[in-house]
Amino acid sequence: MTDKIRTPWTSEQVQALNDFQQRGAMHPFTCGREHPGQQSPTLDATHAGWICPDPMCTYEQDWAHAFMADPAAWPKPWQQLTAPSLEIQPYPQTAPNACRTTQHCAAHGWCRRCNPAFAATMSKVNIAVQRSGVGEEHWGPLYEAIGKALRDDQPAPAPAGPGLRARKRAEWAALTPDEQAARLAELDQDEPGPVAGETTKEQPDA
Structure with a gap:
């Protein structure tokens, strides 16, 4: 195990610790409490110790590895x-x-x-x-x-394919004029007729 330094920390140590959190070769110190829906925040060094940057979190830590405060000793x-x-x-x-x-x-x-x-x-x-x-x-x-x-x-994400509307338009464009006419005729035949027992309203003569 490495040596540890306890609070309070000097301004130089605070600066070095925060620099280490951003540029050190190790994974930075993160908050020890649960933060639903997000990664554990990276801790910020102060003279009184580590604090969580989340204003709603009260997590604190009063020690750090000694080498973290000495850039020359960083891994x-x-x-x-x-x-x-x-x-x-x-x-x-x-x-x-x-x-x-x-x-x-x-x-x-x-x-x-x-x-x-x-x-x-x-x-x-x-x-x-x-x-x-x-x-x-x-x-x-x-x-x-x-x-x-x-x-x-990890496999590269598959490119998004054309949407349903684009596929339907492409299918229609691929039909010959005769095929398009036949398809329209089929659609006309599929039109629903009057429901049994339902009377149609007569339109008045113009």
């Missing part, structure tokens, strides 16, 4: 920790179906809102990584590498 990206032959690349920053409306989607190219099935899978991956026994400084890079491998295996 290297996963690519530098592995053999060059692996050629592990960062997450693609833009995905075909990325909504780009959440902080997580802007950073990783996916989120629970635009890819809920993949987000559910990565939640399980995150838990598995933390329980794997590897050092905490490797959690983020390992999470990123697994996520990229899974994303590469």
Whole structure:
């Protein structure tokens, strides 16, 4: 386990911690409480400790890993920790179906809102990584590498096909004039007649 620093934190530590949350190689600290319908928010560092950016949430945390407050000690990206032959690349920053409306989607190219099935899978991956026994400084890079491998295996979304109206118009245009006339005649024959017992109203003579 790595050394930890407790609050209160200096202004320099607060700045470094918040920079780490945005640019560090590890997965950032997130809120420990449930936030239905969205990803757990990334925590913000203050002099008094971590707080959740959700104004309705009161979650707080009074410690951080010591290396998080020292940019010189930040873990290297996963690519530098592995053999060059692996050629592990960062997450693609833009995905075909990325909504780009959440902080997580802007950073990783996916989120629970635009890819809920993949987000559910990565939640399980995150838990598995933390329980794997590897050092905490490797959690983020390992999470990123697994996520990229899974994303590469996902089939591309199928292009949307023509709507019903467009298909019907195409079918009609493919008919010859004689076939179109025959079809119109069939439709005329299918017109319903008067209902039994129903009288028709006579129109007055002009």
